[in-house]
Amino acid sequence: MITLQQIFFLIIAGVMLGAAIMMVSARQVFHSTLWMILTFLGVAGFYVLLGSSFMAGLQLFIYVGAISVLTVIAIMVTRGMMRHHRHSFNDPLTAAIAALACFGGLTWLIVQIPWPTRPLMDIPPDDLAFLGQVLIDPNRYMLLFEVASLLLFVVLVGALYIVRER
Amino acid sequence: MVPLSWYLIVAAALFSIGLYGILAHRNLVVILMSLELLLNAVNINLIAFSRYLEPELVNGRTFALFVYVVAAAEAAIGLALVVNIWRNRSTVSVDRIDDLKG
Numbered sequence: 260m261i262t263l264q265q266i267f268f269l270i271i272a273g274v275m276l277g278a279a280i281m282m283v284s285a286r287q288v289f290h291s292t293l294w295m296i297l298t299f300l301g302v303a304g305f306y307v308l309l310g311s312s313f314m315a316g317l318q319l320f321i322y323v324g325a326i327s328v329l330t331v332i333a334i335m336v337t338r339g340m341m342r343h344h345r346h347s348f349n350d351p352l353t354a355a356i357a358a359l360a361c362f363g364g365l366t367w368l369i370v371q372i373p374w375p376t377r378p379l380m381d382i383p384p385d386d387l388a389f390l391g392q393v394l395i396d397p398n399r400y401m402l403l404f405e406v407a408s409l410l411l412f413v414v415l416v417g418a419l420y421i422v423r424e425r
Numbered sequence: 426m427v428p429l430s431w432y433l434i435v436a437a438a439l440f441s442i443g444l445y446g447i448l449a450h451r452n453l454v455v456i457l458m459s460l461e462l463l464l465n466a467v468n469i470n471l472i473a474f475s476r477y478l479e480p481e482l483v484n485g486r487t488f489a490l491f492v493y494v495v496a497a498a499e500a501a502i503g504l505a506l507v508v509n510i511w512r513n514r515s516t517v518s519v520d521r522i523d524d525l526k527g
Binding site: 264291298299321325332355375376380400403422 | 426427428429430431432433434437438440441442444445446449450451452454455457459462465469473476477478479480482483486487489490491493494496497498500502504505506507508509511519520
């Protein structure tokens, strides 16, 4: 018996994988970006199904918002590339074989293991507050949290340095 | 409920599609976009493991948050490099940016 949640899962998975395939096979780079945004929306839907709407919101902010805008700007700056349609692919048959082998190997590994079919427990009402406490707990992830903020700062300065006008 | 293995198989499919994009394309922008697909596939796995295998529900999510940080850093630096390469070479095709080939 297939449940409502499984139906939603299958719909989202179908849309997401279809959009991903369209993204890597699109001839125009800009069309690739539009399909990429649809793929990211599918991933956000998965997070909602997994009971983590906070991660779904982050997915919308970071990927659908920020990274797709960055990509569109990069395409605008390098727009002359879109004329070279014939040369945009590099040996697609070999790449497809490699990707299919990767998928086959991973799926073979996944079906070997008896994964659980339902979560260990229901989501507690204060899971997000606990996540925040863990992030700034000195015994757990505080150091990594601070290093991550430092990394973002260095990356912003570095990106500005790389694209500066000479 | 949806079995955990479904999430893992869909994430594996997404990862393979991203791998195809990286191998098959010559445009540096599309390669960077495919890289984001790989990171998203990994994130789906992390969140699914966190939901199904973890009583606390935090370690997988924290890892996914750090993957977000690294993905944002990678996108900013990568696209800055693309812009800079375009300025210097007037191409973003990876088979013409092969000075280190020897």
